[in-house]
Amino acid sequence: MAAQSANIKVLLAKLGLDGHDRGIKVIARAMRDAGMEVVYMGMRVTPDQVAQTALQEDVDVVGISILSGAHMRLIPRLTKALREREILDDVLVMVGGTIPEDDVEPLQKMGVQGVFPVGSFTTAMTEFISENISRGRSAPQV
Amino acid sequence: MADNEQKPKRSLSGLEVKPVYTPDDLADTDFARDLGQPGEFPFTRGPYPNMYLGRLWTRRQIAGFGTAQATNERYRFLLDHGQNGISTDFDHPTLTGYDSDHELAEGEVGRLGVAIDSVRDMDDLFLDIPLDEVSVSLTINHPAIVLLGMFLSVSKKRNVDWSKLRGTVQNDSLKEFHGQKTFALGPVPSLKLTTDIVEFCTDHVPNWYTISISGYHIRESGSDAVQELAFTIAQGMAYVESALERGLPVDSFAPRLSFFFGVHNDVFEEVAKYRAARRMWARIMKDRYKAQKPESMRLRFHAQTLGSTLMRQDPQNNIARGTLQALAAVLGGTQSLHVSGYDEAFDIPSEEAMRMSLATQLILSHESGVANTVDPLAGSYFVESLTNDIEEAAWEYISKIEGMGTGEFLMKQGMLGAIDSGYIEREIARSAYEYQLRIESGEQVVVGLNQYRSEGTQKLELFQFNPEEEEWQKRRLAETRSGRSATDVKSALSSLKQAARDDKNLMPAVLEAVGALATEGEILDSMRDVYGEYVDPGVF
Numbered sequence: 001m002a003a004q005s006a007n008i009k010v011l012l013a014k015l016g017l018d019g020h021d022r023g024i025k026v027i028a029r030a031m032r033d034a035g036m037e038v039v040y041m042g043m044r045v046t047p048d049q050v051a052q053t054a055l056q057e058d059v060d061v062v063g064i065s066i067l068s069g070a071h072m073r074l075i076p077r078l079t080k081a082l083r084e085r086e087i088l089d090d091v092l093v094m095v096g097g098t099i100p101e102d103d104v105e106p107l108q109k110m111g112v113q114g115v116f117p118v119g120s121f122t123t124a125m126t127e128f129i130s131e132n133i134s135r136g137r138s139a140p141q142v
Numbered sequence: 143m144a145d146n147e148q149k150p151k152r153s154l155s156g157l158e159v160k161p162v163y164t165p166d167d168l169a170d171t172d173f174a175r176d177l178g179q180p181g182e183f184p185f186t187r188g189p190y191p192n193m194y195l196g197r198l199w200t201r202r203q204i205a206g207f208g209t210a211q212a213t214n215e216r217y218r219f220l221l222d223h224g225q226n227g228i229s230t231d232f233d234h235p236t237l238t239g240y241d242s243d244h245e246l247a248e249g250e251v252g253r254l255g256v257a258i259d260s261v262r263d264m265d266d267l268f269l270d271i272p273l274d275e276v277s278v279s280l281t282i283n284h285p286a287i288v289l290l291g292m293f294l295s296v297s298k299k300r301n302v303d304w305s306k307l308r309g310t311v312q313n314d315s316l317k318e319f320h321g322q323k324t325f326a327l328g329p330v331p332s333l334k335l336t337t338d339i340v341e342f343c344t345d346h347v348p349n350w351y352t353i354s355i356s357g358y359h360i361r362e363s364g365s366d367a368v369q370e371l372a373f374t375i376a377q378g379m380a381y382v383e384s385a386l387e388r389g390l391p392v393d394s395f396a397p398r399l400s401f402f403f404g405v406h407n408d409v410f411e412e413v414a415k416y417r418a419a420r421r422m423w424a425r426i427m428k429d430r431y432k433a434q435k436p437e438s439m440r441l442r443f444h445a446q447t448l449g450s451t452l453m454r455q456d457p458q459n460n461i462a463r464g465t466l467q468a469l470a471a472v473l474g475g476t477q478s479l480h481v482s483g484y485d486e487a488f489d490i491p492s493e494e495a496m497r498m499s500l501a502t503q504l505i506l507s508h509e510s511g512v513a514n515t516v517d518p519l520a521g522s523y524f525v526e527s528l529t530n531d532i533e534e535a536a537w538e539y540i541s542k543i544e545g546m547g548t549g550e551f552l553m554k555q556g557m558l559g560a561i562d563s564g565y566i567e568r569e570i571a572r573s574a575y576e577y578q579l580r581i582e583s584g585e586q587v588v589v590g591l592n593q594y595r596s597e598g599t600q601k602l603e604l605f606q607f608n609p610e611e612e613e614w615q616k617r618r619l620a621e622t623r624s625g626r627s628a629t630d631v632k633s634a635l636s637s638l639k640q641a642a643r644d645d646k647n648l649m650p651a652v653l654e655a656v657g658a659l660a661t662e663g664e665i666l667d668s669m670r671d672v673y674g675e676y677v678d679p680g681v682f
Contacts, residue, residue, distance in 0.1 A: 017234035017246050019323030022364045022450070022574050025682035029575045042680030043323060044238075044246060068234055069489065069607065070249030098489065100604075118487055119454050119591060121582045 008133055011059040013041035013050045015078065018068035023096060023118065027063065030122035036061075036129070047074060051081035054091055060133055063125075066097040067118070072106070079111040092132050096120060154408035155366035157531050163523035171526055176421065180516045182436075184424035186417050186529070187517040188475040189440040194513035200478035201503045202444065203496055204281060206231030206256035208611040209618075210266035213256040217271060219493065224500050227478060228271070229279040231255035231490075232289070237324035239285040239670075241663030242615045251612040254490055259619045259661045264292040265299070274302045278309035279354070279444070284326035286313040287335050288665050291652040294347065310351035310400060310444075313339050316377045316557055320567040321359030323678070326666055329561050331673035333554075335648065337384045342649040344395045352395065353381055354402045354444065361404035362450050364574020367415045368532055370404065372539035373566055375422055379540075379553035382431055387551055392431050396438035400477075404448045405467040412467070413519055414528035416443065416474030422533055445471035446480040452487045455590035457602055460484035465502050472512055473519055479503060485602050492605045539569075564681040571682050619661065626659035634658040635668045642672040 010031050012024055021043055032038045039057055041050065054062050062082070066074065075095060082088040094114040095107060104115045114128050151159040160167075171177075178184055181191030190196060203225055205216045217228050233255040235247035241259050242251045251257050258264055268278070273296070282289045290311045297307060315332035318325040325332065340352045357374035365373070378399065385395050401419065405412050423441040427433040447467035452460045464481045471479050481499035483491025491499070507513055519525045540553075546565070547556030560566050580586035587593045634655040641651040648669075655665050 016248065017238050017240065017250055017324075019234065019237070021323055021678075022362065022571075025571045026364070026575050026578045028682040029571070030578075038682075040680045040682055042678035044678060046245070068250050069253045073249030098487075100488065117454065122578060123582055 008035075008061065008129060009037045009039070009057065009059045010061040010063060010129070011039045011041065011050065011054050011057060012063045012065070013045050013053075014043040014065050015045060015047060015050070015074045016066065016068055016070050017044060018066055018070070019043065020067035020097075021065070023067070024063070024065035027065070027096070027122055027125060031126060031129075034126040036126075047078035047081045050078060051085050051087070054082065055085045055087055059091060061092045061094060061129055063094045063096070066095065066099075069098060071095060071097065071099060072103060075107055075112060076110055082111070092129065094125065094128070096125075153367070153411040153528070154406060155368050155411060155532075157368070157411065157528065157535065159524075159528075163527055165523060167523050167527045171530065173521075177520060177526075181440075183428065183439060184421045185440045186421040187520050189420065189442050189477070191516075193475060193516040194472075195516065198507050198513060199472065199476050200227045200277070201225050201500060202227035202229045202279065202478045203480050203499055204229035204231045204279075204446070205496070206233070207254070207490055207605070208252040208256065208608060209615055210256055210258065210263040211269075212252075212608075212611065214267055214269050214271070216493075217267075220496065220500070221271075221276070223497060224504055227277045227279065229480065230267070230281055232282055233257045234324065236285070236289075236662060237282060239288070239326035239662060239666030241661050242612070242619050244663060249612075251615050253607060253612075257611075257615045258289065258292070259615070259663070260622045260659055261292040261295050261656050262622055262659070263618070264289070265296050268296060273297050273300065274306040278307075280309065280311045283312055283315055283318050283322070283324060284332050284335070285662055285666055286311050286315075287339055287648060287652050288656065288662050290339060291649065291656045295653060295656050304347045305349060307347055308349050310354050311339060312354045312356060312402070314353055314356045314377060314381075314402075316380060316561065317356050317359055317373070319561045320373070320570055321356070321361075321363045321365075323363075325676050327669060327673050328676045329558050331669070332676075333380070333384055333558070334645075335669075336381060337388055338647045338649055340381070340385050340395050340398075341388055341390060341647055343398065344390060350398065351400045352398045354400050355381065356402040358402050358404040358446050358448075360570060361406065362448055363570050364450075364577060365570040366573045366577075367406065367408070367411050368535040369539065369569060369573060371415050371419055371422075371532060372536035373570075374401065374403070375419065375426070375536065376540050376543050376553060376557055376560075378423065379426060379430075380557040382427075383551040383554040386431070387554070392427070392433045393435045393438050396427060396431070396433055397435060401441055401443035403443055403445050405445050405471045406448055407451055407463065407467065409466055409470045409473075410519075410525055410528055411532065412470035413474040414525060414532045416445075416471075416476070417517075417525075417529045418533035418536065419443070420475075421529070422536065442477045444478040444480070445474070445476040447471070447482045449482050449486050452482060452484065453588065453591050454487040456596055457484050457487065457600060459590055460487070461498060461502070464499065465506075468502055468506055469510070469512065472506055475517060485604055488602065489605045489607075492603055494603060564679060567681045622659055622661065630658040631655070631660045631664070634660055635664060638665065639668050639672055642669060
């Protein structure tokens with residue numbers, strides 16, 4: 001797994017004004033320890049900024065953490081911004097945070113491949129990345 | 143199972159816990175010197191001689207969501223159901239100093255707290271609530287001077303004398319860079335604003351608590367108990383030094399500083415943390431800052447059970463967690479308490495969950511017997527040892543931060559340096575990561591998450607957010623803007639900027655701007671113009 005992870009580049013960011021960054025920093029460390037290259041944009045970035053950075057940095061994965069309840073407003077803007085730059089199909093989009101079960105399917109329809117609610121293990125995320133990057137894009141998974 | 147293995151037990155924060163404690167463990171402890179009587183220096187046993195026999199802790203459940211009207215209704219519900227203090231939770235745009243129509247505010251207006259844009263909203267928030275009778279805690283930090291200004295303005299309009307106000311403003315600007323993360327300005331200007339509030343209230347709002355020095359958010363960000371204790375005390379020292387640098391006599395402001403801690407799962411470690419905090423603060427204030435008044439030395443605190451301990455799996459289990467945490471806070475001598483809702487791993491709490499949290503407090507108060515005597519765990523070989531150990535470990539951190547400072551005000555400069563270098567944030571992130579790894583490996587059992595998992599999920603009746611409130615709030619903001627004198631606003635904001643450039647206390651200019659119906663975002667924008675905006679450095 002480490003050998004595969006070595007070439008994987010992950011972009012992590014928090015959208016909006018949400019200050020809950022404990023989880024995303026834990027994930028950043030876990031992904032780094034799994035051998036991935038991590039770019040963490042920090043907090044208070046806009047969907048456009050994330051998409052632009054994803055393009056410039058040529059990342060494999062875009063990971064967003066939202067614990068403010070604003071995911072159904074902000075994620076459509078993110079996937080739209082990625083689509084506009086024609087990279088939505090090239091990156092693995094993952095969303096974590098306080099995501100209710102009922103929102104999982106709508107998020108997947110928008111183009112999010114992995115949804116990881118609070119309490120998810122970091123190993124579940126790193127494994128999800130390894131599997132989906134190495135095999136090419138597979139079916140959505142929660 | 144592994145119950146018989148020889149590995150020493152450790153507290154949640156990694157302090158060694160022996161199988162049995164005896165008087166030998168307290169050979170170096172002098173009870174008169176290190177504990178004293180309750181209500182006496184060094185206040186280890188509590189800030190008051192009779193503690194809960196005099197008055198039970200204040201049941202203060204934080205609340206805020208949607209518009210000021212919606213939150214006002216919740217306040218009145220809570221007051222009707224046994225609550226006796228109000229604590230305001232503001233939404234992210236308010237916490238970070240943006241108006242509800244700002245681009246970054248999308249989807250977050252009124253979502254996790256109440257939306258306040260102008261003094262009109264503040265007036266609505268406290269409709270029919272007697273401000274001279276109910277103590278109010280304003281949970282706001284970098285824009286604290288603006289929200290406090292609005293509150294003072296509403297009080298004045300209602301003819302409530304400022305000396306009768308007994309509330310608290312959180313106003314702990316430094317922790318925003320490593321806990322909570324709702325900063326608006328950089329460390330130096332935000333510390334200046336914190337000190338402006340201390341100075342202004344000391345002169346004009348004498349019974350107001352000017353800073354709630356907060357460890358709670360540090361702990362939610364993933365620190366352990368030792369770090370929570372150390373960084374909180376270090377922040378407190380930085381505020382004291384900043385006020386001393388301003389020329390305020392220590393005994394003029396120190397009695398109005400209070401503290402705010404989290405409550406985690408390890409009952410005895412939490413009790414030890416509170417007892418150590420009181421002893422440390424008392425000695426720091428007396429020995430280092432030469433306070434004379436006992437009120438300047440005695441640490442009083444609010445406690446909140448930690449949201450990060452709540453699990454989605456089997457959410458009713460969170461009621462048990464909240465009860466144990468609340469018990470720890472009470473055994474540790476808290477002055478007020480918030481028990482988090484058992485459904486908060488999903489969303490902000492429902493009314494039902496808040497009723498349960500209040501009931502937890504009432505059962506502890508009236509059925510458990512724990513409030514019948516003062517500091518019931520004093521003299522326990524174990525608890526006293528743990529109190530000594532956690533204090534010693536915290537001092538190591540504080541000394542390290544002090545070593546980062548230079549000049550006359552070492553802790554103030556040291557904290558600014560520790561924030562600038564990312565030291566504190568990285569220390570907390572490391573603890574958060576290690577704790578997560580312990581959970582994932584199964585070394586730390588979390589019932590329902592990594593062991594004893596049950597099949598099937600319980601469906602809870604969760605809080606229902608009304609998405610129309612965001613549009614309503616934006617319309618109200620537009621109405622406020624169109625109904626005021628643009629000249630007055632412009633003139634007030636320009637005076638404010640001048641006062642900032644002249645390094646004056648900004649409260650008078652803020653009061654003027656608030657009175658002219660300048661919005662929170664406009665006032666903060668004026669400050670950002672002068673001081674610059676703080677951008678998250680993305681440390682992990």
